[in-house]
Amino acid sequence: MKIMNCPLNGPRNISEFVWGGEVKPMPDPAATSDQDWAEWLFLENNEAGIVREWWCHVPTSFWFIAERNTVTDEILKTYPAGDVFKSRVDFAAKAEKQS
Amino acid sequence: MIPAFVPLKILRYGFRKKYPAERFIPPAKDLKKSYDVVIIGGGGHALACAYYLAHTHGITNVCVLERGYLAGGNTARNTAIIRSNYLTPEGVRFYEQSLKLYREFSQELDFNILYSERGHFTLAHTDAAVRTSRWRAEVNKQLGVNSELIYPDEIARLCPHLNMSDKVRYPIMGALYHPPGSIARHDAVAWAYARGAAKLGVEIHQQTPVTKILVENGTVKGVETPRGTVYANRVMQAVAGNTSMVAKMAGFRLPIRTIPLQACVSVPLKPFLDQIVVSGSLHVYVSQSSRGELVMGGSTDPYGLYSTRSTLDFKEGLLGHMLELLPMLGEVKVLRQWAGMTDMTPDFSPIMGLTPVKNYYIDSGWGTWGFKATPVCGMTMAHTIANDSPHDLIKPFYLDRFVEYAQVGEKGAASVGH
Amino acid sequence: MNAIAPASHLRRSFIYRLLAASGAEFGEVNGGAVALHYGGSREAELATARRLGLADLSVLPxxxxxxxxxxxxxxxxxxxxxxxxxxxxxxxxxxxxxxxxxxxxxxxxxxxxxxxxxxxxxxAWQWAAAAPRPxxxxxMPRQDSHAWFMATGAFVPEMFAKICGVDLRREHFAEGAIAQTSVAKMSAIIIRADRPAKDGRVTPAYHVLADIASAEYLWTCLMDAAAEFDGKPVGLRALRDLEA
Incomplete structure (x- = not known):
């Protein structure tokens, strides 16, 4: 079986992981338009080549980032999400509409 | 004993001029400078579209550009199942039209596609699956599709080989039975459309990749290939698997992930399995081809990939479940394995019709449900191109449904859980 | 401890029927019904635990x-x-x-x-009365979320090699090591906790914790995997005897 290196648990069978899709910058949900939100939600680069993606080690529910070549099926590297996301992102709740 | 002169007779027969081998497609000519319509991709969908453009709409100045060889992608890699027992009214109407076209196919195109009506069983192993089957049966019947929820006694009568024991992990609790479910020879479908289109004047160019799509002021002008630039009034892409990469050349993104789908066949066996059997919980579908091979598939791979490699994990999982359904296959061997690259969409429905680029059309989002839609895709896309307006049957599958939050949720009818 | 009927205790294992079918004799531990032994001789069950034994500890705290x-x-x-x-x-x-x-x-x-x-x-734990709370x-209640099995004996690593991707051999998986991994296709936690006897003899032992809703499935898979090595269910008595 293909082996993926979990930054927390070490090398494991790929069947222990779940693919989470591309790492995409999330727009501020309170400020963005419906259209931009839908684009962030649904549109994919779906690159044939090297991609940066979310993966989850299911037994520990640990989410991390993997760089992978989608043509050769090689996992290039894996690292904790904290290497990319350095600080907590807080979103202000959207103001209630006055009726 | 074969008499000694028989081989000679066969040889003589072979050299006679009376029965020349039929050439389906005329030899390739040089590419012209321009066409009315250029179709990117040379699979079943593209060839069907070319055929209906010429046949129904009289547009014959059409060029099909195929990177590799004809029908060498997903047309050659599916498991050839045809059915219309979907979950959403939009889906049912669309696939039902396809099924009708398939029934008349061999007659209309004068080409035997070995269309074989088998009866399609979607097994339910949980209360939730029984409920979804009931829901699908009612939607189907409402739209005139022959579909019914049946229970173990009837399943055992119709399909006596299935293991109906309750001493397995997922006992069979019911099934959605769809008598018109069929199989056909997939290559023949593409060849028939290719021949039909070529007879009407469509040019088919294999070994001709599109390397660039020319767009000016938001309107497509043509495509570049290693054999030269080709101008066109209208361009369509039908390249499941590579959809996102081709769309990127045209300048837009899609809600599609490219994920491999693997399948395999067993050694040929005497005909014993008349039906098509699918189990969502067990991630299995199986039918017996006219050659006697069991054609087996399962769910898509667990992650995206532009590759048609096969894995042992997939077969271990698939065959373990196969043995739960049909334990007598324990000694049977796998003969061939392969994979295709599917276009998975978030709502398990296709993406068809107009695009953000004027005069550029798309036939995509063919996750694991593309073969059965081949005729109706050709018919509706030809209509869409000829009129620059989407055919009624494909209106719900427009690209902008995602940004308008108007998806067509077909997950409950994907043949196996994905 | 006298034999009791597990059904007479509210606190009993999810798989008590499977255990009873294998011949388990139950006794009360901390108010719950626990499989203490399987009826045979005490020495024979201890020998099984040294070779390959599977115990259900789900009722223990x-x-x-x-x-x-x-x-x-x-x-x-x-x-x-x-x-x-x-x-x-x-x-x-x-x-x-x-x-x-x-x-x-x-x-x-x-x-x-x-x-x-x-x-x-x-x-001892209580929510501090006022903010800012320390x-x-x-x-994190686990009593009713996780089934708790123990696998003991020399053949445990070989048995796990059939159903788990992590190498659990003693030279690669030290005392106290934890693998949060997949066992028989379901998520599980494996903890190595050997049982040393007074005479210095150490029996390899591994705790297995997994979703209690699938306890019956996992137990059946473990028993199936263990059959090849003549593994059998053992009771709490044999586990205790390993340290005697």
């Missing part, structure tokens, strides 16, 4: 604490917890504090099964 400040709070309560995650730390009373993550501790009682430590911790974690 287990629980946990989680959240920021958990380790500091538990340390203040007298527990000895080391710095590394994916390591279980043995406590003075024979309990294990398994550090699943920097701020998550899974507690397994000793095989005496008195529940004393967990009772003391649960009684970071002290929060209780």
């Amino acid at each position: 287990h629980g946990g604490f989680k959240g920021k400040g958990t380790v500091e709070w538990l340390t203040a309560q007298g527990l000895a917890i080391g710095p590394d995650s994916n390591v279980a730390y043995k406590q003075a009373g024979g309990e294990w504090a398994a550090r699943l993550a920097p701020t998550e501790i899974f507690l397994l009682d000793s095989l005496a099964g008195t529940g004393a430590l967990l009772q003391r911790l649960n009684a 970071a002290q974690g929060y209780p």
Whole structure:
């Protein structure tokens, strides 16, 4: 079986992981338009080549980032999400509409 | 004993001029400078579209550009199942039209596609699956599709080989039975459309990749290939698997992930399995081809990939479940394995019709449900191109449904859980 | 301890029917019905446990604490917890504090099964009355979320090699090591906790914790995997005897 290196648990069978899709910058949900939100939600680069993606080690529910070549099926590297996301992102709740 | 002169007779027969081998497609000519319509991709969908453009709409100045060889992608890699027992009214109407076209196919195109009506069983192993089957049966019947929820006694009568024991992990609790479910020879479908289109004047160019799509002021002008630039009034892409990469050349993104789908066949066996059997919980579908091979598939791979490699994990999982359904296959061997690259969409429905680029059309989002839609895709896309307006049957599958939050949720009818 | 009918106890294992079908004799431990032995001779069952035995400890007390400040709070309560995650730390009373993550501790009682430590911790923990509340974690009930099995004997690593991707051989998986992995296709936690006898003989032993809703499935898979090595179910008595 293909082996993926979990930054927390070490090398494991790929069947222990779940693919989470591309790492995409999330727009501020309170400020963005419906259209931009839908684009962030649904549109994919779906690159044939090297991609940066979310993966989850299911037994520990640990989410991390993997760089992978989608043509050769090689996992290039894996690292904790904290290497990319350095600080907590807080979103202000959207103001209630006055009726 | 074969008499000694028989081989000679066969040889003589072979050299006679009376029965020349039929050439389906005329030899390739040089590419012209321009066409009315250029179709990117040379699979079943593209060839069907070319055929209906010429046949129904009289547009014959059409060029099909195929990177590799004809029908060498997903047309050659599916498991050839045809059915219309979907979950959403939009889906049912669309696939039902396809099924009708398939029934008349061999007659209309004068080409035997070995269309074989088998009866399609979607097994339910949980209360939730029984409920979804009931829901699908009612939607189907409402739209005139022959579909019914049946229970173990009837399943055992119709399909006596299935293991109906309750001493397995997922006992069979019911099934959605769809008598018109069929199989056909997939290559023949593409060849028939290719021949039909070529007879009407469509040019088919294999070994001709599109390397660039020319767009000016938001309107497509043509495509570049290693054999030269080709101008066109209208361009369509039908390249499941590579959809996102081709769309990127045209300048837009899609809600599609490219994920491999693997399948395999067993050694040929005497005909014993008349039906098509699918189990969502067990991630299995199986039918017996006219050659006697069991054609087996399962769910898509667990992650995206532009590759048609096969894995042992997939077969271990698939065959373990196969043995739960049909334990007598324990000694049977796998003969061939392969994979295709599917276009998975978030709502398990296709993406068809107009695009953000004027005069550029798309036939995509063919996750694991593309073969059965081949005729109706050709018919509706030809209509869409000829009129620059989407055919009624494909209106719900427009690209902008995602940004308008108007998806067509077909997950409950994907043949196996994905 | 006299034999009891597990159905007469509210606290019994999810798989008590499977155990009973294998010949288990149940006794009461801490108010629950636990499979103590399987009817044969005490020596024979001990020999099975040394070769390959599977025991169900789901009724024995287990629980946990989680959240920021958990380790500091538990340390203040007298527990000895080391710095590394994916390591279980043995406590003075024979309990294990398994550090699943920097701020998550899974507690397994000793095989005496008195529940004393967990009772003391649960009684001591309380939500501070007013903000700002100190970071002290929060209780994570595990008694009814996780089935708890123990696999013992020389053939355990070989048995797990059939159903789990992690190498559990002793030279690769030290005492106290934790693997949060997949066993028979379901998520599980494996903790190595050998059973040393007074004569110095050490029997390899591994705790297995997994979703209790699939306890019957997992037990059946483990028994199936163990059959090749002549593995059999063993009771709590044999596990205790391993340390005698």
